[in-house]
Amino acid sequence: xxxxxxxxxxxxxxxxxxxxxxxxxxxxxxxxxxxxxxxxxxxxxxxxxxxxxxxxxxxxxxxxxxxxxxxxxxxxxxxxxxxxxxxxxxxxxxxxxxxxxxxxxxxxxxxxxxxxxxxxxxxxxxxxxxxxxxxxxxxxxxxxxxxxxxxxxxxxxxxxxxxxxxxxxxxxxxxxxxxxxxxxxxxxxxxxxxxxxxxxxxxxxxxxxxxxxxxxxxxxxxxxxxxxxxxxxxxxxxxxxxxxxxxxxxxxxxxxxxxxxxxxxxxxxxxxxxxxxxxxxxxxxxxxxxxxxxxxxxxxxxxxxxxxxxxxxxxxxxxxxxxxxxxxxxxxxxxxxxxxxxxxxxxxxxxxxxxxxxxxxxxxxxxxxxxxxxxxxxxxxxxxxxxxxxxxxxxxxxxxxxxxxxxxxxxxxxxxxxxxxxxxxxxxxxxxxxxxxxx
Numbered sequence: 001x002x003x004x005x006x007x008x009x010x011x012x013x014x015x016x017x018x019x020x021x022x023x024x025x026x027x028x029x030x031x032x033x034x035x036x037x038x039x040x041x042x043x044x045x046x047x048x049x050x051x052x053x054x055x056x057x058x059x060x061x062x063x064x065x066x067x068x069x070x071x072x073x074x075x076x077x078x079x080x081x082x083x084x085x086x087x088x089x090x091x092x093x094x095x096x097x098x099x100x101x102x103x104x105x106x107x108x109x110x111x112x113x114x115x116x117x118x119x120x121x122x123x124x125x126x127x128x129x130x131x132x133x134x135x136x137x138x139x140x141x142x143x144x145x146x147x148x149x150x151x152x153x154x155x156x157x158x159x160x161x162x163x164x165x166x167x168x169x170x171x172x173x174x175x176x177x178x179x180x181x182x183x184x185x186x187x188x189x190x191x192x193x194x195x196x197x198x199x200x201x202x203x204x205x206x207x208x209x210x211x212x213x214x215x216x217x218x219x220x221x222x223x224x225x226x227x228x229x230x231x232x233x234x235x236x237x238x239x240x241x242x243x244x245x246x247x248x249x250x251x252x253x254x255x256x257x258x259x260x261x262x263x264x265x266x267x268x269x270x271x272x273x274x275x276x277x278x279x280x281x282x283x284x285x286x287x288x289x290x291x292x293x294x295x296x297x298x299x300x301x302x303x304x305x306x307x308x309x310x311x312x313x314x315x316x317x318x319x320x321x322x323x324x325x326x327x328x329x330x331x332x333x334x335x336x337x338x339x340x341x342x343x344x345x346x347x348x349x350x351x352x353x354x355x356x357x358x359x360x361x362x363x364x365x366x367x368x369x370x371x372x373x374x375x376x377x378x379x380x381x382x383x384x385x386x387x388x389x390x391x392x393x394x395x396x397x398x399x400x401x402x403x404x405x406x407x408x409x410x411x412x413x414x415x416x417x418x419x420x421x422x423x424x425x426x427x428x429x430x431x432x433x434x435x436x437x438x439x
Contacts, residue, residue: 007127007414008135013185014120015139017082017178019146022058022113024170025089026051026242027147027270028154030249031263035163040097044250045368050092051246052365053103054110059354061114066350070343073191074123075182081115082178088112090171093164110357116178118350121333125345126189126213129409130285133334137281140329141274144322148270151263189417214424215341215403221348226339226398233394234332235355237297240384241325243363244300245269251307251367251377252314261311268315269322276326284327289335290399294392296327301385331395332356338401342424 033047068077088108095101120139128135150170157166221227244251248269252262276296284292303320306313336348363384370380406423413420 007189007410008138009185010127010187011124011135011138012142013181014124015142017078017181017186018116018120018139019142020174020177021082021085021116021143021146022054022110023143023147024150024174025054025109025113026245027266028150028170029246030266031151031154031158032163032166033250034259035158036102039163040102042097042099042102043372045365045372046099046102048246048364048368050103050106051242052362053106054113055242055357057107057110058114059110059357061111062118062350062354062357065115066118066347066354069118069122069346069350071346072119074119074186074188077115077119078182078186079179081112081119082182083175084112085109085116086171086175089174090168093167114350117353118346120182120186121349122345123186123188123191125333125337125342126191127410127413129405129413130407131410132337132405133284133289133330134278134281136333137277137279137284137330140277140281140326143329144270144274144277144326146270148267148274151266151270155263189413189420213342213345215337215343215345218344218347221340221344222351224340226335226402227348227352229394229398230332230335230339231352231355233293233297233391234328234352235358236387236391236394237324237328238356238358239363239366239387240300241321241328241363243365243367243384244321245325246364247367247371247377248318250371254376255308255314257311257314264311265314265318268318269325272319272322273326273329276323277329278326280323280327280330284330284334285405288401289331289338290396292327293331293335293395296324297388297392297395299324301388304381304385335395335398338403339398341403 029048029051033044036042036047037044065077065081088105088111091105092102092109095105121136124135124139125132154166154170157169161169215221216224245266248265249259249262252265253259257265280292280296300321303317303324306317308314308317332352333349336352337345340348366383367377367380371377374380409420409423412423
């Protein structure tokens with residue numbers, strides 16, 4: 001097996017690939033609103049509905065790919081996922097000025113984009129236990145960097161070649177870079193497969209080693225209150241943050257900022273989410289997620305109070321929202337693995353991410369309808385604050401971890417992948433009460 005020199009190369013490879021995935025499309029959508037509307041005559045609600053349609057496609061895709069993540073090698077899912085995602089994004093630039101024709105490839109952007117997410121997450125978390133949140137944070141930090149730079153790239157492309165060709169160039173980047181990184185670096189720890197299908201046991205030096213990870217079966221996990229607390233809590237935050245991200249540029253130009261200043265706020269959002277992802281990962285490995293989560297989930301409420309002129313104040317407010325968005329990305333994989341284990345990671349994370357994505361589908365639509373109905377975004381903002389508060393309460397009441405970190409696991413996994421598998425098997429056998437602890 002050709003393994004990277006260090007498990008951190010899996011993190012780098014997965015992170016760079018993910019930076020060119022669905023978040024790049026969503027982060028730049030706000031810059032396409034005015035040029036698409038001007039050429040096609042679509043309303044803001046129609047253009048920004050692309051995010052909602054893509055989110056529905058992604059939710060369906062997540063539920064589909066989740067059934068395969070725990071059974072197939074990571075790159076056998078990631079490579080076709082990125083290729084089809086990029087092809088779908090390129091098609092957006094070819095559609096006629098018909099609303100349905102515009103929204104259809106947006107649906108497939110989400111559907112195929114889903115296959116670029118969970119397999120990489122599973123590969124990364126399989127290598128880390130003591131620094132799991134940090135590893136996830138670095139990966140999502142790359143996503144944040146991609147989200148910060150995507151508006152800059154999209155803006156330059158729109159100005160130079162128009163919005164249609166801009167989608168074509170972005171699609172090309174979204175296939176070339178990720179496929180290269182995945183092929184070179186990304187695979188799960190102790191990954192053994194036959195024609196892509198994972199095997200659950202390996203024999204080394206005459207000994208049988210189980211490769212199955214500890215945790216609850218999917219059916220057991222979905223009957224716990226922790227599963228629903230994580231799914232609903234993070235899903236509500238998705239409503240707020242994604243809605244604000246998509247509508248940030250038109251919202252702030254309505255309040256008096258120039259187009260360039262409003263676009264700069266997207267860069268601020270991306271950069272602060274990057275800081276939140278990496279710093280949040282470091283913190284969550286040391287402070288319980290049920291403590292960190294609610295604090296950062298309430299931070300956007302402060303941002304919403306100050307989301308106004310002058311530019312410096314608006315940038316600070318967007319910073320609060322971006323940090324919360326970044327840390328929330330770390331929480332998902334960590335909370336699932338700490339409360340429900342790794343056994344059904346793909347199906348569990350896929351299901352929770354589907355809930356998150358469905359929540360994010362409502363956010364842009366809610367803000368778009370609010371603008372069309374009231375001529376302003378302000379009447380919708382109190383609703384967003386209430387949703388954030390409910391999500392924070394749900395995460396705060398999850399309780400103690402059922403699967404805390406195993407001391408020294410990361411060093412052992414980097415030195416001997418199969419020895420780490422034996423340790424996890426011993427952990428699973430020594431925790432017969434894990435199921436009741438999670439219930």
